[in-house]
Amino acid sequence: MPEDYMNLAEALQEIGLPCAENAWNTRPKGSYITYALEFEADADYGDNLKIGRAWEGSIDLFATSKRGDGYPAQIEAALNANCDGCWRCERHGTWEQETGLFHFEWVFQVEG
Amino acid sequence: MAYNVSTEGMDELSRTLGSLGNAAQGVAAAALYEGAGMMADAVSSGIEGISTDLFRYAKDGQQRKPSPEEKAILRGAGKAGIAKFTKGGTSVDTSVGFNNAGYAAVSWKTRKSRTTYEMNGQTVKPVPMIANAINSGTSFMQKQPFFRKAVSRTQAKAKARIESEVLRMLEDAANKQLNG
Numbered sequence: 001m002p003e004d005y006m007n008l009a010e011a012l013q014e015i016g017l018p019c020a021e022n023a024w025n026t027r028p029k030g031s032y033i034t035y036a037l038e039f040e041a042d043a044d045y046g047d048n049l050k051i052g053r054a055w056e057g058s059i060d061l062f063a064t065s066k067r068g069d070g071y072p073a074q075i076e077a078a079l080n081a082n083c084d085g086c087w088r089c090e091r092h093g094t095w096e097q098e099t100g101l102f103h104f105e106w107v108f109q110v111e112g
Numbered sequence: 113m114a115y116n117v118s119t120e121g122m123d124e125l126s127r128t129l130g131s132l133g134n135a136a137q138g139v140a141a142a143a144l145y146e147g148a149g150m151m152a153d154a155v156s157s158g159i160e161g162i163s164t165d166l167f168r169y170a171k172d173g174q175q176r177k178p179s180p181e182e183k184a185i186l187r188g189a190g191k192a193g194i195a196k197f198t199k200g201g202t203s204v205d206t207s208v209g210f211n212n213a214g215y216a217a218v219s220w221k222t223r224k225s226r227t228t229y230e231m232n233g234q235t236v237k238p239v240p241m242i243a244n245a246i247n248s249g250t251s252f253m254q255k256q257p258f259f260r261k262a263v264s265r266t267q268a269k270a271k272a273r274i275e276s277e278v279l280r281m282l283e284d285a286a287n288k289q290l291n292g
Binding site for chain 2: 027028029034038039041042056058060062090091096098099101103105107
């Protein structure tokens with residue numbers, strides 16, 4: 001597992017949000033976060049060997065308020081500290097009518 | 113759901129293209145078509161890789177996977193492929209995806225919402241909304257980033273393909289001028 005991602009995961013845990021580890025089974029009540037390293041986005045090759053690769057992952061925040069209960073700034077601080085600027089905000093407060101939650105999503109890449 | 117892929121660092125090529133006059137847009141469009149085709153193929157492969165489960169209503173904080181019906185809707189919409197090319201002053205644009213895919217009928221009943229409509233007695237949902245829910249996930253839909261994965265993995269290859277196509281066509285044009 002890439003070291004930058006492990007550091008990012010620790011920084012996200014320090015924010016203190018409930019984390020939906022088995023997000024497909026149940027979701028916590030109130031605001032919560034999910035994050036995952038999803039796939040290898042790109043790779044460098046040399047001498048017939050893979051010498052470097054970029055992993056892509058995402059962080060999803062489901063918040064009870066439009067401003068994300070103040071969590072987006074903390075998440076972006078964690079991304080700045082651990083992802084060398086390789087991240088983007090994919091969605092910012094998309095409202096889910098069925099659940100009343102606001103969906104925020106960040107996509108990041110880490111070297112590993 | 114929109115991802116922009118643009119080619120940069122082609123100043124020299126741009127100048128050469130400019131010298132071609134009206135033929136430049138044709139060259140750029142033909143090259144762009146090759147790159148967009150690669151992207152469309154990658155998205156189609158991504159759709160095939162979506163994991164599905166029989167449809168069930170997500171209750172009590174549960175999440176669900178996309179149903180086979182939703183996957184089939186995306187597969188059908190994906191055939192639309194590449195959108196019409198828009199030619200501006202010095203640029204040629206297109207898009208790959210579901211922006212113009214419209215609505216699709218679904219067999220399950222959902223409560224009336226801002227995204228679900230009745231049309232000719234059938235429940236219909238916007239195809240971009242289905243694609244978005246699967247690609248980015250929701251609090252009740254498992255996330256499977258098929259579109260983002262296709263773009264991330266293919267954009268470098270698509271850019272290289274566009275550049276090589278432009279070079280090839282410029283060489284052809286130069287040879288014609290020399291021989292003609």
